[in-house]
Amino acid sequence: MSEKNILELIFIKAIEYMPDSxxxxxxxxxxxxxxxxxxxxxxxxxxxxxxxxxxxxxxxxxxxxxxxxxxxxxxxxxxxxxxxxxxxxxxxxxxxxxxxxxxxxxxxNGLVGLPKKIHTFTFHDSDYQLTRPVTTLAECLATIPRFVRTELHVRLMNVITYMHYHGIAMGVLPGIGAGYRTFQQQYREVSTNGPGESVHNYGLAADLGVLEWGDRNGKAYFSDYRLEQMGKMPEYAGLPAKIWHIRNRVEPIFLYPHPPGKKDPAHLQLFSTKYSGKRLLIRTLEEVVKGTGVQYREGSHGYYECYFPDIDKWVMIGTARMMWSGTIKNANAAQTAMVQDHMRKSEQVARWIKLYHRF
Ligand SMILES: [Zn+2]
The missing domain is CATH 1.10.101 (Muramoyl-pentapeptide Carboxypeptidase; domain 1)
Structure with missing residues (x-):
């Protein structure tokens, strides 16, 4: 059974579960x-x-x-x-x-089969309450973008369903690149990670935040996905951390959040966060250049080095952004075009390469 077929099957299952709303x-x-x-x-x-x-x-x-x-x-x-x-x-x-x-x-006839007995979600050892969400489970699940890998998709569905059952509407954040992100989108991002250096380029990460939260008066709030505003309100101090904690508990072995304290609590990925983006790209480039004699490795200062067989030399060529845009150093036109071609191929390979088993 192909990955596409499995995904379709999961969707059919999910649709079976989804109440019309x-x-x-x-x-x-x-x-x-x-x-x-x-x-x-x-x-x-x-x-x-x-x-x-x-x-x-x-x-x-x-x-x-x-x-x-x-x-x-x-x-x-x-x-x-x-x-x-x-x-x-x-x-x-x-x-x-x-x-x-x-x-x-x-x-x-109620909202999404959310049991009445969980009308509000009261956090253990606190007075915090969240009201039952207006956003339906179906709407939450529909935020998972295409092109995230099946393995991630299944786990996101699991987390979203669990959280919704407990009265918290979660979803993949809106906007480009919260799930799968192309190399070109990564190139344009204001980020330290260049193309191929973000787990999002591999369909193995998603930014899963809170779509809606409400106070105990039943007032619903939208558009504070990372709960930054909520965290600033004195009456909710400490609550965001509890919500992230609950979310992270659902799939603890497979979905890695950023370490506590890092400012992107929404980010989840399918393997440990300790592996650098450069390591991901090197591994992907290795797959692309198999059998050609060309090699890539990490250099210093965020640069990559390439072994060009035609001159039998390791050369410091530049960052992932330079490799993507064809502006590398110490290379002639043919070598530059080759590196750029390897990056284009890496973008495709990144969609399926098994990274998490290798590390
Ligand atoms: Zn992210």
Whole structure:
């Protein structure tokens, strides 16, 4: 199975989990055990439950056939209603009946299947509360850009779903390069990292921030993805660090955040942050020049060195930016064009090269 197929499969799975939003539906009569059970109402409930499958594991998707079958007690739909009442609505003794505008009906019509019992998220050992987000899980998941690697995609979905369940809407930050970033985009970035020197160039990093947060009065705030403004408000002092801590706990082995104190808490990557960007680019260039006799290695002062077989010499050629733009030093036109070509090829190789297993 190709990476593309796997990604499609994951998307299909994700879509199965995603509730339609806003998803309000009406019932003409009650549905379930001893209910009126009009076929249209049953079908509506089956659709609604299918939109909340995430909370009904290990149950499978229900047939949307508008019937409980010949024996309601053996019906999957009844089983799903009861499980939903137990897990999401929080009923101790699920009665298997959805009455019109009753608690189960209202919950199914609520926001993204976020259980009512987690209406607000109260942090342990503090008074901090976040209100339930307005941004739906589907909207949060939709922020993951194309071209991040499948392995990262899956883990981001996992974190986003977990955080949303706990009342925090997270997503990949808007704007160019918060997920995958081309070498050219990296070249233009005001950053110490040149093309090929950022994990974002490899589809192995994403800046995953808080899309929305709210106070205990239910007021929602947007556009403070890194929680810098929140951190400055006296009543929220210390809260951003707690939120990052919760996020980082979800996939602790695979998703590496920047070390605490670094000013980019949103950044997550798929392997340890201790490996330098230069090491990534060298490894990628090695893959590109395989069998040609050309070699690259790190020089001093942020420069790279290249071994040109035609002159049998190691030459200090310049930074990754100079290699990308064809402005390297100590090289003739043919050598310059070759280095630039290697950088162009590296951009492609960077999309699939297995870096995290090698380090
Ligand atoms: Zn980043």
């Amino acid at each position: 806003p998803m309000r539906f009406k019932l003409s009569g009650s549905v379930g055990l001893r209910g009126r059970n009009l076929p249209n109402d049953i079908r509506t409930v089956q659709k609604a439950l299918n939109n909340h499958l995430l909370y009904l594991s290990p149950l499978q998707r229900l047939a949307e056939d508008g019937t409980f079958g010949s024996n309601i007690h053996r019906s999957k739909t009844l089983e799903a209603i009861k499980l939903y009442q137990k897990e999401v609505v929080g009923l101790k003794h699920p009665d298997g009946l959805i009455s019109v505008n009753g608690p189960t009906h209202r919950e199914l």
